[in-house]
Amino acid sequence: MATAGADLIRQMAAGDRQAFALFYDRHAPVVFPLILRIVRERADASDVLQEVFWEAWRDAEGYDPSRGSPEAWMITRARTRAIDRVRATRRRSQTFVAPLDEAMAAAPADPAGAAAEQAADRGTIRSALGRLPEAQREVIELAYYAGLTQTEIADRIKQPLGTVKTRIRLGLERLRDVVKTSP
Numbered sequence: 001m002a003t004a005g006a007d008l009i010r011q012m013a014a015g016d017r018q019a020f021a022l023f024y025d026r027h028a029p030v031v032f033p034l035i036l037r038i039v040r041e042r043a044d045a046s047d048v049l050q051e052v053f054w055e056a057w058r059d060a061e062g063y064d065p066s067r068g069s070p071e072a073w074m075i076t077r078a079r080t081r082a083i084d085r086v087r088a089t090r091r092r093s094q095t096f097v098a099p100l101d102e103a104m105a106a107a108p109a110d111p112a113g114a115a116a117e118q119a120a121d122r123g124t125i126r127s128a129l130g131r132l133p134e135a136q137r138e139v140i141e142l143a144y145y146a147g148l149t150q151t152e153i154a155d156r157i158k159q160p161l162g163t164v165k166t167r168i169r170l171g172l173e174r175l176r177d178v179v180k181t182s183p
Contacts, residue, residue, distance in 0.1 A: 005023070005026065005027075005069065005070030005071065006063070006065045006069075006070055007019075008020075008022055008023040008026075008070070009023065009056075009060050009063045009070055009073075010060075010063075012056070012057055012060035013060040013061040013063070020053075020057055023056070023070075024053055027070070027071065027074045028049065028053070030071065030074070030075070031049060031052060031074050031075065031078040032045060032046075032049050034075060034078050034079060034082070035048045035049055035052070035078050035081070035082045038079065038082035038083060038085075038086060039082050039085050039086055039089075044085055044089070045082075047085070048078070048081050048082050048085050049078070051081050052074065052077050052078045052081050055077060055081075056073075056074060056077065087149065091147055124179060125175075125179070127178075128175050128178040128179050129141070129175070131174070131178055132171050132174055132175065133171075135167055136167045136168075136170055136171030136174065137171065138157065138167075139153050139157070139164050139167045139168050139171065140167075140168060140171045140172065140175070142156065142157075143168060150164050150165055150168065
């Protein structure tokens with residue numbers, strides 16, 4: 001069965017639309033539920049499914065059967081694109097700022113004690129961030145305050161992705177230790 005799938009991919013690479021239709025019919029029933037489980041919205045899942053199969057058509061020439069079956073190739077693509085969609089949706093929703101009137105109406109009355117506690121927490125975090133080496137502080141602030149992914153941070157600061165990941169991990173470990181020891 002994997003050979004038949006690999007044959008369809010080879011035919012797709014040659015521009016065979018009928019092979020693509022057969023490939024779609026074979027793999028969409030497996031790929032769509034996976035995407036839907038990740039993105040949770042049927043319309044978004046349909047969009048992601050279309051993206052995944054467009055990429056499969058466009059990149060069919062690059063398929064390497066020694067690296068996995070056609071099913072694994074499609075499932076990996078589907079999972080990656082679905083996660084990308086969730087991250088993009090989350091990022092858009094986090095950057096949306098409600099107009100002042102809506103924000104005030106939706107905000108519950110905050111007792112003075114809770115506001116003071118939040119201010120103290122912000123001060124603790126700011127102080128802890130100030131104790132980090134500049135390189136670690138920069139990547140953590142870009143990740144948490146600017147909402148950038150590790151890849152976007154690496155692009156912005158012109159550093160390898162592995163370096164960014166290490167700086168974030170070490171910085172978060174240091175922050176945890178500093179916050180634990182704070183009064």
